[in-house]
Amino acid sequence: MKKIVFICMISAALFACKSASSTTASNEATQLSTKLDRPTQVALKGNWILTNVSYPGSDYIKVNSFDLADSKCFIGSTWNFISNNNKGSMTLNAPNCTAFTSPIxxxxxxxxxxVLKIVDPGVKSKNVKSGYLLKVAGLTDNSFQLIDNINVGGQTKDVTYQFQRAN
Incomplete structure (x- = not known):
C-alpha cells in the first residue's frame, strides 16, 4: 500500500510542478509595494548567465519554469538587466531545448x-498584466539567486536560480 501511495505522489508531482509565483504575481499585484529598491536594481545592472537551477527532488520532478520550458533548459541562459528603465532580455539556448528569446x-x-514580466512579441510591456514574483538572495558583485516557489504534492518547495555575472 505504501508503494502505491508513493507512486501516486511521484506521479502527481511530475505533472503538477509549476511555479506558484505566476498566480501570486497577478493576484497580489495590487497589494505589492510600488516603492523600488533602486540600490539592488543597480547592482543587477548588466549581463548575467543562469548557471544552475536547484530544488528538492530535482532528479525525480520536472519543473516548468516561468511557464516556458523545463527548468534544465534555463541553465546557460543569458539575461540582461537595464536598471534605469527596468527592461532587459532573456535568451534560452541550452542544447536539446527549444531556443527562446524575449524582452522582459x-x-x-x-x-x-x-517582479518579472515576460513580454510576448507584438505586445507592449505596459499591457503585460501577469508575471512572476521571486525572492532575491545572496547578492554579490558577481552572483545572486532568484528563488521561486513551486507546489509539490500540496507542499511549497523552493526553486533556486543561480546567476553569475557575464564577462
Whole structure:
C-alpha cells in the first residue's frame, strides 16, 4: 500500500510542478509595494548567465519554469538587466531545448521581491498584466539567486536560480 501511495505522489508531482509565483504575481499585484529598491536594481545592472537551477527532488520532478520550458533548459541562459528603465532580455539556448528569446520587464520592490514580466512579441510591456514574483538572495558583485516557489504534492518547495555575472 505504501508503494502505491508513493507512486501516486511521484506521479502527481511530475505533472503538477509549476511555479506558484505566476498566480501570486497577478493576484497580489495590487497589494505589492510600488516603492523600488533602486540600490539592488543597480547592482543587477548588466549581463548575467543562469548557471544552475536547484530544488528538492530535482532528479525525480520536472519543473516548468516561468511557464516556458523545463527548468534544465534555463541553465546557460543569458539575461540582461537595464536598471534605469527596468527592461532587459532573456535568451534560452541550452542544447536539446527549444531556443527562446524575449524582452522582459523587471523590478525589485522594497520588500525584496523580484517582479518579472515576460513580454510576448507584438505586445507592449505596459499591457503585460501577469508575471512572476521571486525572492532575491545572496547578492554579490558577481552572483545572486532568484528563488521561486513551486507546489509539490500540496507542499511549497523552493526553486533556486543561480546567476553569475557575464564577462
Amino acid at each position: 520587464v523587471w523590478s525589485i520592490n522594497d520588500q525584496g521581491l523580484f
